[in-house]
Amino acid sequence: xxxxxxxxxxxxxxxxxxxxxxxxxxxxxxxxxxxxxxxxxxxxxxxxxxxxxxxxxxxxxxxxxxxxxxxxxxxxxxxxxxxxxxxxxxxxxxxxxxxxxxxxxxxxxxxxxxxxxxxxxxxxxxxxxxxxxxxxxxxxxxxxxxxxxxxxxxxxxxxxxxxxxxxxxxxxxxxxxxxxxxxxxxxxxxxxxxxxxxxxxxxxxxxxxxxxxxxxxxxxxxxxxxxxxxxxxxxxxxxxxxxxxxxxxxxxxxxxxxxxxxxxxxxxxxxxxxxxxxxxxxxxxxxxxxxxxxxxxxxxxxxxxxxxxxxxxxxxxxxxxxxxxxxxxxxxxxxxxxxxxxxxxxxxxxxxxxxxxxxxxxxxxxxxxxxxxxxxxxxxxxxxxxxxxxxxxxxxxxxxxxxxxxxxxxxxxxxxxxxxxxxxxxxxxxxxxxxxxxxxxxxxxxxxxxxxxxxxxxxxxxxxxxxxxxxxxxxxxxxxxxxxxxxxxxxxxxxxxxxxxxxxxxxxxxxxxxxxxxxxxxxxxxxxxxxxxxxxxxxxxxxxxxxxxx
Amino acid sequence: xxxxxxxxxxxxxxxxxxxxxxxxxxxxxxxxxxxxxxxxxxxxxxxxxxxxxxxxxxxxxxxxxxxxxxxxxxxxxxxxxxxxxxxxxxxxxxxxxxxxxxxxxxxxxxxxxxxxxxxxxxxxxxxxxxxxxxxxxxxxxxxxxxxxxxxxxxxxxxxx
Numbered sequence: 001x002x003x004x005x006x007x008x009x010x011x012x013x014x015x016x017x018x019x020x021x022x023x024x025x026x027x028x029x030x031x032x033x034x035x036x037x038x039x040x041x042x043x044x045x046x047x048x049x050x051x052x053x054x055x056x057x058x059x060x061x062x063x064x065x066x067x068x069x070x071x072x073x074x075x076x077x078x079x080x081x082x083x084x085x086x087x088x089x090x091x092x093x094x095x096x097x098x099x100x101x102x103x104x105x106x107x108x109x110x111x112x113x114x115x116x117x118x119x120x121x122x123x124x125x126x127x128x129x130x131x132x133x134x135x136x137x138x139x140x141x142x143x144x145x146x147x148x149x150x151x152x153x154x155x156x157x158x159x160x161x162x163x164x165x166x167x168x169x170x171x172x173x174x175x176x177x178x179x180x181x182x183x184x185x186x187x188x189x190x191x192x193x194x195x196x197x198x199x200x201x202x203x204x205x206x207x208x209x210x211x212x213x214x215x216x217x218x219x220x221x222x223x224x225x226x227x228x229x230x231x232x233x234x235x236x237x238x239x240x241x242x243x244x245x246x247x248x249x250x251x252x253x254x255x256x257x258x259x260x261x262x263x264x265x266x267x268x269x270x271x272x273x274x275x276x277x278x279x280x281x282x283x284x285x286x287x288x289x290x291x292x293x294x295x296x297x298x299x300x301x302x303x304x305x306x307x308x309x310x311x312x313x314x315x316x317x318x319x320x321x322x323x324x325x326x327x328x329x330x331x332x333x334x335x336x337x338x339x340x341x342x343x344x345x346x347x348x349x350x351x352x353x354x355x356x357x358x359x360x361x362x363x364x365x366x367x368x369x370x371x372x373x374x375x376x377x378x379x380x381x382x383x384x385x386x387x388x389x390x391x392x393x394x395x396x397x398x399x400x401x402x403x404x405x406x407x408x409x410x411x412x413x414x415x416x417x418x419x420x421x422x423x424x425x426x427x428x429x430x431x432x433x434x435x436x437x438x439x440x441x442x443x444x445x446x447x448x449x450x451x452x453x454x455x456x457x458x459x460x461x462x463x464x465x466x467x468x469x470x471x472x473x474x475x476x477x478x479x480x481x482x483x484x485x486x487x488x489x490x491x492x493x494x495x496x497x498x499x500x501x502x503x504x505x506x507x508x509x510x511x512x513x514x515x516x517x518x519x520x521x522x523x524x525x526x527x528x529x530x531x532x533x534x535x536x537x538x539x540x541x542x543x544x545x546x547x548x549x550x
Numbered sequence: 551x552x553x554x555x556x557x558x559x560x561x562x563x564x565x566x567x568x569x570x571x572x573x574x575x576x577x578x579x580x581x582x583x584x585x586x587x588x589x590x591x592x593x594x595x596x597x598x599x600x601x602x603x604x605x606x607x608x609x610x611x612x613x614x615x616x617x618x619x620x621x622x623x624x625x626x627x628x629x630x631x632x633x634x635x636x637x638x639x640x641x642x643x644x645x646x647x648x649x650x651x652x653x654x655x656x657x658x659x660x661x662x663x664x665x666x667x668x669x670x671x672x673x674x675x676x677x678x679x680x681x682x683x684x685x686x687x688x689x690x691x692x693x694x695x696x697x698x699x700x701x702x703x704x705x706x707x708x709x710x
Contacts, residue, residue, distance in 0.1 A: 478708075481647070481651050481677035484679075486642065528648075531651075536650070540709070
């Protein structure tokens with residue numbers, strides 16, 4: 001068994017210098033630049049990137065210690081050295097009293113304790129990836145051991161916070177269904193994280209095609225000649241998506257103008273304008289400037305909100321890979337996530353009123369996992385397309401639909417997409433592929449009754465609603481959990497009913513109100529039937545199981 | 551009402567009529583609590599406490615009268631591949647859950663239900679909104695139904 005030695009000059013090599021190389025099967029995750037990355041998923045135990053403890057909190061700890069010491073210097077000295085004169089520099093005091101040796105000793109002991117603590121926590125943090133599970137062990141006093149089945153992976157997210165990026169490290173998060181069920185490998189070498197994700201997805205997909213053919217790591221060996229700084233700079237400027245695993249070009253270009261425009265035309269802008277108008281009227285009518293008290297915190301709040309939305313969407317990219325859709329974004333801290341096929345539980349294409357002029361849309365999805373990634377992730381990981389025009393929507397849907405539709409043929413795909421396209425902007429009417437609300441539903445759906453309707457396409461269920469806030473919800477049949485039919489007294493008087501399609505919880509609720517009672521009953525029966533058959537024929541938990549070696 | 555929502559060719563299994571008793575007791579208790587609350591509140595702010603009690607009483611009587619019908623409206627049906635559940639008279643709700651979607655089955659027995667020999671069966675899927683809870687099953691029936699559903703779910707298991 002060979003232990004891949006990191007080349008000189010990396011943090012790994014420096015760390016190894018002080019201690020013997022890990023014995024036996026234990027390996028260091030920092031093999032970045034070695035090309036020998038696939039070995040991380042070989043079923044043996046591996047360690048994280050040596051800088052992990054520092055990145056996970058060490059830097060903050062040191063910063064806090066620094067601040068505390070700088071501020072409370074005198075008090076601390078009072079505590080330990082009762083006769084310390086109130087004036088004068090502690091350094092002078094040490095020098096005057098010949099305590100240099102002691103002071104250095106204290107500093108050295110504290111530093112040593114920290115380093116030993118970090119080292120032990122790094123030693124104790126192990127992970128392995130077998131053919132069936134990902135397993136992580138961690139903790140010094142309180143040991144945890146978490147195993148996650150590979151065929152239940154809901155997505156793999158690689159997050160590179162700004163500071164970690166400077167160190168060439170990345171956090172790999174394996175999303176599982178459920179609350180707090182994710183497995184985090186933090187931190188790994190930036191390049192080995194990409195390789196590891198590819199390997200995990202290959203194992204999870206159930207394919208028999210070995211990774212060596214397609215996914216062999218492109219020739220990065222040449223990079224070993226460069227020095228650390230050059231390599232970091234290269235990683236920093238490299239495209240978010242690894243070129244050999246995904247087309248380098250994102251299928252959607254999100255230009256700056258559109259991003260700014262979409263923020264300017266968002267609902268929060270209206271809210272902001274209303275607030276400003278209210279404030280101005282208040283000041284104008286009462287004549288006191290009391291309202292300005294709220295202006296500063298309000299401005300800070302809005303500015304940070306806009307900045308978050310903005311920076312979150314910068315460098316947005318989306319592309320298809322054999323193992324699902326990959327969505328990346330972020331300028332300084334980046335995040336990029338692969339969603340394997342069959343992990344999208346419903347899709348919503350929506351258009352707020354203000355976006356109608358420029359013709360922009362937003363695409364969100366429901367998914368079973370809840371990413372714990374803060375900042376960049378968080379909200380954004382249910383937003384697949386922050387803003388895009390009709391062509392973008394079509395491209396993204398084309399990317400997602402083959403997965404949604406499971407084994408749909410080409411004809412089915414274009415048919416399904418045409419149904420969806422007509423669902424986007426159509427005013428509605430008879431014979432547009434949707435079963436729409438009857439005229440009497442206009443009592444409840446004043447403007448949208450013409451387009452308020454549903455359609456069943458191959459592999460998915462499509463709900464169209466909203467004339468002012470246009471909305472289209474697509475639920476893949478194999479992901480449907482259950483379906484319900486509702487009728488209250490008002491609906492009964494109008495012979496109408498509501499349909500709810502139940503999927504895992506998320507920003508989208510797939511329900512449709514005020515449709516004809518008989519149509520609703522038929523839809524309910526049809527949906528109940530296709531939900532069963534689609535779930536039985538679904539193989540997406542091992543999405544490439546059918547592939548054979550060429 | 552002629553227009554009631556009804557699924558074609560569904561034969562419903564109804565729950566035990568003893569559920570009426572337990573629902574009734576529950577309604578009486580909550581009415582008592584509500585009347586007590588109304589009395590204390592109205593004594594503080596308003597002297598016409600009797601009117602408040604009367605309003606609560608009228609609502610309670612309507613609820614009491616409707617209990618037997620509400621219980622009779624609860625029904626379920628084990629179809630080949632899914633479970634069909636219905637409840638409600640004024641607000642009707644029908645749910646179809648494929649067996650393969652079942653994540654777990656719960657049986658709950660409150661003190662009153664236990665005295666009456668009743669159980670409540672709850673199905674949990676990955677979607678929180680499924681919300682299928684069958685109250686008022688006889689204990690033996692509930693156990694049998696649970697075992698049957700678990701077996702069915704096992705043979706038709708699907709991912710998420």
